[in-house]
Amino acid sequence: MIYRKVYVSDMSPDVGQKDVEQILMASRRNNAVANLSGLLVSDGRRFFQVLEGPLDALEACYARIEADTRHRRVHLLAKGTAPERAFGNWQMGHANPAELQPLVRDSVFELTRLLDAQAPERGDNARVHGLLETFLAAAMAGSLVSQTGSPVVGT
Numbered sequence: 001m002i003y004r005k006v007y008v009s010d011m012s013p014d015v016g017q018k019d020v021e022q023i024l025m026a027s028r029r030n031n032a033v034a035n036l037s038g039l040l041v042s043d044g045r046r047f048f049q050v051l052e053g054p055l056d057a058l059e060a061c062y063a064r065i066e067a068d069t070r071h072r073r074v075h076l077l078a079k080g081t082a083p084e085r086a087f088g089n090w091q092m093g094h095a096n097p098a099e100l101q102p103l104v105r106d107s108v109f110e111l112t113r114l115l116d117a118q119a120p121e122r123g124d125n126a127r128v129h130g131l132l133e134t135f136l137a138a139a140m141a142g143s144l145v146s147q148t149g150s151p152v153v154g155t
């Protein structure tokens with residue numbers, strides 16, 4: 001059985017591209033061993049991450065991520081079982097929102113807006129669910145990336 005967690009968070013002050021590269025390196029090394037896959041989207045301000053795999057490994061990894069001081073206000077958007085992996089080929093793919101197909105990008109931006117305390121959608125599970133469905137369906141259809149954008153980097 002495959003389980004999945006999706007969250008958004010705020011990057012901590014002074015966290016930059018170099019930190020993101022280190023996070024990706026550690027993620028790919030650990031996730032390969034733990035049979036986890038996923039995608040990390042970062043725009044310089046926030047993270048959006050989908051992480052999927054066996055329950056025990058997923059929970060252990062998420063606990064480490066939650067405690068990581070390179071980001072804060074980690075806000076879980078979704079958790080549960082998944083019929084199949086959406087990012088089966090990636091130990092941890094990485095994308096900048098600018099590289100994503102417009103529809104997908106809009107869904108990520110809307111999701112990250114949920115972090116804002118005043119966002120009207122905050123706590124609206126149906127809305128969150130719909131946006132995530134759009135995002136995951138695009139991932140499974142292999143159409144996350146814009147035709148004109150650079151490719152999402154995965155391993």
Ligand SMILES: Cc1cc2nc3c(=O)[nH]c(=O)nc-3n(C[C@H](O)[C@H](O)[C@H](O)COP(=O)(O)O)c2cc1C
Binds near residue numbers: 061065
């Ligand atoms: C936004 C974000 C995403 C992360 N994603 C992962 C991940 O997918 N897998 C992982 O093992 N660590 C991830 N980490 C790093 C963990 O918090 C932790 O630093 C790392 O797992 C420690 O691994 P190490 O002991 O091998 O250095 C992430 C950290 C941040 C801030």
